[in-house]
Amino acid sequence: MDQKIKQDFCIGANLRALRIKAGLTQEQVAIKxxxxxxxxxxxxxxxxxxxxxxxxxxxxxxxRAVFQCDYAxxxxxMD
Structure with a gap:
């Protein structure tokens, strides 16, 4: 059974910022x-x-590997 992380805080905005910083489209992230x-x-x-x-x-x-970032x-x- 796969474990999912329940998002009580949405990390989507941070993912979007990391994607843009990496110069990737959503399609490119999906492929990676x-x-x-x-x-x-x-x-x-x-x-x-x-x-x-x-x-x-x-x-x-x-x-983390795709965006070459830290988990933080x-x-x-989200303090």
Whole structure:
């Protein structure tokens, strides 16, 4: 069973900021996630940025690699 992280705070805005900083489109992020073995489309990624999908821990690990960031970057502004 896959574990999901319930978003009581939406990290979508931080993901969007990291994506833009990396110079990637939503489509490019989805493709990079597929290279990590995760089934993701652009539309699916858009749901994550909008906060309408609770991400899996494995997706968070892959996002860290795609955006070359620290885990703390996902939670900026959520003190």
């Amino acid at each position: 996630m597929q290279l990590f073995g995760l089934n993701m489309s652009r539309d699916f990624y858009a749901h994550i940025e909008n906060g309408t999908y609770n991400i899996r821990a494995s997706e968070l690990v892959a996002f 970057d996902f939670f900026v502004g």
